[in-house]
Amino acid sequence: MKRLASLLVFLLPFSGLIAQELPNTQVYLFEIEQVTDSQFVFRNPKYLTGFNPYGYNNQPCFINNQKLYLSVRFPxxxxxxxxxxxxxxxxKLQVTHTAESEYSPTLMPDGYHFSAVRVELDEVNSQRLWKFPISRLNNGEPLLPFVxxxxxxFWLDAQNVALFLVDQPNYLAIANITNGSIRQMTPNIGRCFQRSPSGRLVYVHKVxxxxxxxxxxxxxxxxxxNIVQTLPGSEDFAILPDGTILMGNGPRLYKYHPRKDSGWVLIGxxxxxxxxxITRLAVSKDNKLAFVARPGQSSGW
Structure with a gap:
C-alpha cells in the first residue's frame, strides 16, 4: 500500500476546554471493505488535516459521501x-468565521442545514444549539435559546433532538425544537450518539x-x-448499516454485532x-471511515 500516494494535504464538554489549550488531534480517512463477519480491510488511507498539523481537528461529520465537516482551531x-x-x-472551505466558537457540526434531517454547538462570549460561556444553512446564505439562528x-x-427526527446537557451530573435529554419541551433521561452519559438500523438512539451510560x-x-x-459494555475507557463509536458497532481503543479498532458476536472483535x-x-468515528453511506487520533512522534505518512 503506497501511503504517500494516498496522502491528502488540504491547503469534554467545551466549557471545560475553553480555559485550557485544546489537544493536538488529527483526522484520518480509510475506505472499509468487509470481507467476512470478522475480517475487514482498510484501504486508501488519507491524512485529512495536513493544513493544521499542530492544531485541533475534531468531530468529523459526513454531510454526504463527498463532503466532511470538522471542528478546527489553529494554534x-x-x-x-x-x-x-x-x-x-x-x-477545504471555512464554513463559519465568527468571534464565538462552533463545535459538533451535525447534518440536520432536512439535508439543507447543519447544527452546531456555539460557545458564546457571555460571562458563563453559554453553549447553545444553533442551525446554519449548508448554502451559507445567512448567519444561522439559535434553536433552543433557553438551553x-x-x-x-444528535437528531432523532426533524423536531426532536437528543442532547448531552452539561450539569452535575451530565445527562441525556430529549428536546422538541417546535414546542420547546425537554425530557430529562439518563444521567452520566458519554458524548457519542448514533442511530441503530431500527431507529433507536444509541449512547453510552457510564454506570x-x-x-x-x-x-x-x-x-x-x-x-x-443494554447492548454491550464498552472497551475500557472508550466512549466513541460508529454504527455500520448492518448494525455493526465500531469502537477504537488506543491504535486498534474493534467491532461488535449484537446478533453475531459474543464480545468485541479486533479488526484493525x-x-x-x-x-x-482513536476517537470520534464517523462512517459515510459509501463505507468511508473517518476518525480522530493523536499522532505519534512521527506522522508516518
Missing amino acids: QSKQTDIYALDLEKNT PNVGYH TESEWWIKALDPRTLESQ DFRAYKISS
Whole structure:
C-alpha cells in the first residue's frame, strides 16, 4: 500500500476546554471493505488535516459521501470554526468565521442545514444549539435559546433532538425544537450518539467509573436496553448499516454485532501509521471511515 500516494494535504464538554489549550488531534480517512463477519480491510488511507498539523481537528461529520465537516482551531487562534473538506476535489472551505466558537457540526434531517454547538462570549460561556444553512446564505439562528448548557447533540427526527446537557451530573435529554419541551433521561452519559438500523438512539451510560454500557433507547417508549459494555475507557463509536458497532481503543479498532458476536472483535491495528488514541468515528453511506487520533512522534505518512 503506497501511503504517500494516498496522502491528502488540504491547503469534554467545551466549557471545560475553553480555559485550557485544546489537544493536538488529527483526522484520518480509510475506505472499509468487509470481507467476512470478522475480517475487514482498510484501504486508501488519507491524512485529512495536513493544513493544521499542530492544531485541533475534531468531530468529523459526513454531510454526504463527498463532503466532511470538522471542528478546527489553529494554534494561533482563540476560537474554533467549522470547516468543510471536499474529499474528491481535495479542497477545504471555512464554513463559519465568527468571534464565538462552533463545535459538533451535525447534518440536520432536512439535508439543507447543519447544527452546531456555539460557545458564546457571555460571562458563563453559554453553549447553545444553533442551525446554519449548508448554502451559507445567512448567519444561522439559535434553536433552543433557553438551553445554555448543550454539550453534544444528535437528531432523532426533524423536531426532536437528543442532547448531552452539561450539569452535575451530565445527562441525556430529549428536546422538541417546535414546542420547546425537554425530557430529562439518563444521567452520566458519554458524548457519542448514533442511530441503530431500527431507529433507536444509541449512547453510552457510564454506570460507574469503570462500568460503561452502550445502550439503545426507543424514541417511542423512551425505554433503554443494554447492548454491550464498552472497551475500557472508550466512549466513541460508529454504527455500520448492518448494525455493526465500531469502537477504537488506543491504535486498534474493534467491532461488535449484537446478533453475531459474543464480545468485541479486533479488526484493525493502525500502529503502522503512527496513529494512537482513536476517537470520534464517523462512517459515510459509501463505507468511508473517518476518525480522530493523536499522532505519534512521527506522522508516518
